[in-house]
Amino acid sequence: MTASYDRPSYGIGEPMNLTITVANVGVNPIHELRVQVYGDVYFMSEAWGALESGAALAPGEELAVTAEGRASFAEPEKATVARVELNVRTMLQWDPDDENTDLVVESPVGLRYGDLSGIAYGDRNNNGVPDPGEGFRGIELVLDGGMSTSPRTRTDAQGRFVFRHLQTGRHEFWHDPADLPDWRFDFLGFVEVMEEGTEVDVRATLVPEAVLRAEMAFDRDTYRVGDSIEVRITLTNPGSTDLNGVVAWCNRIGNENQLDSGEWGDLAIYRGQGVGVPAGRTRVFTVTDTVPEAALDYGTVVASCGFVTGDTDEELERSAEAYAEADVPGRFGDLTGRVLRVRADDSTAPVAGVELHLANYRTGRVVGTATSDAGGNYHFRHVPNSAYRMRVTGPWKLVEPDRRYWVGRQGAIDPEPQVLVVPGFVADPSRPPVEEVRDPAPQGVVLPATRTGHLADTGLEVVELFVAGLVLVVTGAALLLARTRRAT
Template identity: 30%
Template sequence: MSRRSPRGVFRLLAGLTAALTLGALLTPAASADPAKLVITASVDSGVRLVGKPFPITVTVHNASAEALTAITLYTDQNSGSYLSFDGWGDFGYPGATLAPDETRNLTLNATVYTWGGGSPELDITSTSIPSWDVQPAHLSVPFVDPTTTTGTLHGVVYGDRDGDNAFDPGEGLAGAPVRIYGETTLETVAGPDGTFTFADLPARYYQLFSTTLPDGWLLAETNGGFGVTGGDQDVEVRAVRPLSDQLQATASVDRDTYAPGDQAQVTFTLTNTGSQPLSGISGNCDRIGGSQYQLTGWQSWTDLVYPASLTFSPGETRTFTETGTVPPLADQYGGFAVDCDFGPELGNPDSNPEVRLWARVPGAPGTTSGSIYHDDNKNFTQDPGEAIGDTAVSLVDIISGSTTATGTTDADGYVTFASVPAGRYELKADGWVPADAGGFQVQAGTCQSCVWEWSQVYTRG
């Protein structure tokens, strides 16, 4: 065993003292003062499901005697599944200012979209001021584990004929397609009484897809869904009749032809054909937006479009005359469109009666071409053997109803129509009809999109 001399021990202690002193100078001391920014957070009691949003209540308090500026919040994920937020309100960038002793409350919508092996553990904190001046909020949110818990969903799709918001015998919609989405999309078809079953579902929240129901019925909730927590669960999927069953809408223009820049007068007629009054009705036009062929100026029709709020007694008809401007490139399309629907502002647009008006603006002819096929495997792609070949086809003017051009598809279902007057046409195929219930229209002219080739599905008719 070695022995140190007294002088060596002294030198060693002196070196350690110097090192400790230097370390103290280089390391900032934690503040002994109370935190300036105090964050607390809470969730309601209960267990959460993957895929289902839930609220988190957050309180942010300035406990100091000075204003705190540009305060932003963020999450520090500790473990478990990742928790997503839809925004931070005032505490997103560039941040909020808190006066001395001011407290702000906000509600965050949070969702675990994908199970990460455990319930989320996280802190809600801020880096806007030094960390020792922040008291973060810690959250531990319990979730049902979808890898160990399953359930079976028993349901019925029904048309609420009597409007009592409940399933009654005889209201089941036979053959209704039902699609739900969790990690993947699952599909089934309702039986003769409208019932369906999804068995052995991992516990989580499932979104109900909007589907085409029999006889024009529509889902009452377009963003509905179901939570599967384990065991057997019963659900009812309510469908309603579209507003277009009761409210009818038509439109007409004041001239046969127009030129770009002309003023066009449009007369709308709306009729309540039902036995119940209607209220809160307004128009919405050009929902897609950005097109070069829509009549402009419809936003000024404030007696008809939102924020208008119209009422209709049973049997009442109301007429509205509006003025718009023909767009500058309308002649390249051979016309302009007035596309509007009418219903409650927050209602389902698919339920609303529509006006799809096309008015003529003469323009230079163009060439249009494309193919038609029968999509036997319903993959929205023309596969070998699906072409509708050697078939007579024609273009029918949607305004006059006259046949403008004829042709015959080749072996691949392809056809070209040359030098067609600018405008819109229905494509008729001998022995076939468009698979889309709304039909299929061809756009001819010199517009940029007019030269794009089309591909359309037809069925035997």
């Protein structure tokens, strides 16, 4: 067996193409040959093709497979070499003493940086290229992946954008749909940032006119496993054409605490015949389901559905989305992580003494309070399984105020979530704000007047002006009296 990369060195996060060549030098055929990979480079299992599913080699035959991986390190700034251990085995004829089936491959790696730039535009004439006047001005674009924070930038007057000094590799590119509610971007997902720079056009097209609106609500806020749950569904057709065959497409993510529509009668996707909603009308449906057992592990039961009239790409894009959620209490867990301050250069550092409040994401009820220790660590003990949002008080503000923090099964996806903060005072939400009250001036005391610029220019004091004015008044009165006497 031999193995080699396609380049002499890589930036951390960049694609690394590793080719393995396996030859059968024996006299017997080999079956069910598979590769196992360990080390600093992550490969998707399906990338190995025949060496993942089980290859067969006749005597003298060889097989070459190339897989794409990416180096990943807990502390990338300290990494210099990516090491991979390869084991090629056949479960039917495995000889543990055969050293020819083991191989270690190393490649120099390090942090490298590049820029990402381009134009975000709305393709009004659908010609596939940005034309003058089509650039989106002032929209916010965000990157995730490979960094402790999410870099953000805004487009200029022509719709152009640039992210400077990004770590090379794959980043997820997205924007807030609320910025452009009438547009949908074609390109939302991963973009490869190269050391020499990457240029990408971000094209958007107008969202098709909505043909259906949907709302869902449960009959209660809290349930137990096995309870009957009523889902009230409101469908509105704002258009001028009757809609028929509307079905509910639910739990597309596959979470075990979510309801599917399999028992929702005519609304059941693939089973029901669908329902009709006349033009300009609203119809209300009530379906009954059962709270699944796994909802106890999540702490919530959820209905997340898209209501569609067909399964074509166009119909699915225009699905009317609706969401409902309720608590399923009974199990408890812990939430631990670190509080990190985000500096101006996007680096982070642990922060001690930050007061955190854990609030139910749906109801806002605070279930616990914790303060970060000297290492920035926080701990919430024995809180109900559910989805939460974090609140802070004191001289800090959250970078991600709407982030969900999970306790329970969903929390296993991100077991020690970071809380990112920046300086900024936030009052204690449980206490009324304290108004600043200034002491009033003592009664009966005349405050000194402020000298204006005109007074300063004359060089006269207020008292001097007062005396001069008094003299003029007395003189004027005397002259008036004299004239009166002469007239008589």
